[in-house]
Amino acid sequence: MSTPGDFKIHATDGEARRATLTTAHGDIQTPIFMPVGTQGTVKSLTPLDLEEMDAQIILGNTYHLYLRPGDDLVARRGGLHKFANWKRPILTDSGGFQVFSLQEIRKLSEEGVEFRSYIDGSKHFFSPEKAIDIQKNLGSDIMMVLDECVGYGADKDYTNKSLEMTTRWAKRCRDHYPKGSGGQIMFGIVQGGFYKDLREKSLEQLREIDFEGFAIGGLSVGESTKEMYDILHHIAPKMPSDKPRYLMGVGTPLDLLEGVSAGVDMFDCVLPSRNARNGTLFTSQGKINIKRAEFAEDDSPLDPECGCYTCRNFTKAYLRHLYMAKELLSYRLNTYHNLYFYLDLMKQIRAAIENGTFAELKAKYEAAYAKG
Ligand SMILES: C=CCOC(=O)Nc1nc2cc3[nH]c(NC)nc3cc2c(=O)[nH]1
Numbered sequence: 001m002s003t004p005g006d007f008k009i010h011a012t013d014g015e016a017r018r019a020t021l022t023t024a025h026g027d028i029q030t031p032i033f034m035p036v037g038t039q040g041t042v043k044s045l046t047p048l049d050l051e052e053m054d055a056q057i058i059l060g061n062t063y064h065l066y067l068r069p070g071d072d073l074v075a076r077r078g079g080l081h082k083f084a085n086w087k088r089p090i091l092t093d094s095g096g097f098q099v100f101s102l103q104e105i106r107k108l109s110e111e112g113v114e115f116r117s118y119i120d121g122s123k124h125f126f127s128p129e130k131a132i133d134i135q136k137n138l139g140s141d142i143m144m145v146l147d148e149c150v151g152y153g154a155d156k157d158y159t160n161k162s163l164e165m166t167t168r169w170a171k172r173c174r175d176h177y178p179k180g181s182g183g184q185i186m187f188g189i190v191q192g193g194f195y196k197d198l199r200e201k202s203l204e205q206l207r208e209i210d211f212e213g214f215a216i217g218g219l220s221v222g223e224s225t226k227e228m229y230d231i232l233h234h235i236a237p238k239m240p241s242d243k244p245r246y247l248m249g250v251g252t253p254l255d256l257l258e259g260v261s262a263g264v265d266m267f268d269c270v271l272p273s274r275n276a277r278n279g280t281l282f283t284s285q286g287k288i289n290i291k292r293a294e295f296a297e298d299d300s301p302l303d304p305e306c307g308c309y310t311c312r313n314f315t316k317a318y319l320r321h322l323y324m325a326k327e328l329l330s331y332r333l334n335t336y337h338n339l340y341f342y343l344d345l346m347k348q349i350r351a352a353i354e355n356g357t358f359a360e361l362k363a364k365y366e367a368a369y370a371k372g
């Protein structure tokens with residue numbers, strides 16, 4: 001009988017790992033992309049859609065679900081799995097990291113973070129313990145500690161003080177929900193901004209705490225791709241090799257490949273679902289924007305190499321029409337394809353690590369996406 005948090009590595013190809021993470025709602029095959037379901041739903045898709053495209057785990061946002069409909073209400077409805085009728089694993093992150101790290105009226109203290117609701121402007125307060133209690137109410141399989149994600153450009157002194165507080169908060173989260181006290185597992189979040197020595201310091205402090213996994217926070221906050229990759233390649237290989245590594249909020253298809261090459265196992269990003277809503281679609285030949293006039297009478301599928309429902313049943317001409325007409329179906333068909341593309345890319349990555357051809361796969365997509 002395997003235990004939530006068990007992490008078994010089956011194959012490696014350079015720093016890339018092919019592994020299985022056990023959770024209370026089933027095993028997750030990594031490397032994995034996690035569709036973002038901010039308010040307990042991946043916008044415009046049903047759980048059936050997500051199961052069809054083999055989404056193994058989705059993200060929920062602590063901050064949003066606390067504000068609406070309320071983590072206590074979700075608990076009374078049997079927890080998020082039952083409430084949203086999603087039977088597979090769920091990871092809850094803050095989701096409001098933009099709120100926490102970028103808004104002016106956010107107030108940080110040793111006790112926790114005070115912030116305002118984006119719904120009605122009311123004041124709220126999260127202590128580390130409160131953040132964990134909310135995730136206990138939601139019943140997520142993977143809980144994230146409360147941390148401070150410092151903004152891009154924070155100076156070294158502030159970044160250092162912040163990571164020290166994030167470590168103290170991480171300890172409080174773990175003490176509040178000790179390892180093995182329930183089926184939910186907990187990940188620490190490495191901070192330290194763009195200072196390599198502070199990243200190592202944050203990791204050294206966190207690895208003393210018994211987390212089932214570790215996330216890399218504080219990236220994809222406005223820095224250049226080069227700056228992100230520089231920190232990524234510096235810290236990921238130093239993270240415990242026997243535990244999952246989760247890169248928060250990342251990224252483009254090339255970012256996923258780069259992250260895997262640095263030893264990252266888990267990713268989440270709103271890009272595929274958000275871009276779908278503005279007509280930017282990811283294909284095996286690169287990105288295309290469906291609103292372009294050139295597609296008006298194009299009877300070919302979005303992506304000839306894609307096996308998804310959208311690509312098997314509709315032409316670019318029809319998808320362009322739906323987009324121009326602002327039809328709801330445009331949202332749904334574009335999101336379905338983009339998430340299918342991301343999940344299929346991760347499937348190709350898992351297979352490539354198993355047969356030692358990851359470098360070739362990475363080169364193929366770098367060529368297709370070179371034009372940016
Ligand atoms: C309950 C509390 C759980 O706390 C967190 O989820 N913390 C946290 N979330 C992040 C999310 C990010 N998205 C991006 N880019 C789109 N970068 C991110 C960075 C972080 C981060 O440093 N920390």
Ligand SMILES: [Zn+2]
Nearest residue numbers: 306308311337
């Ligand atoms: Zn498709």
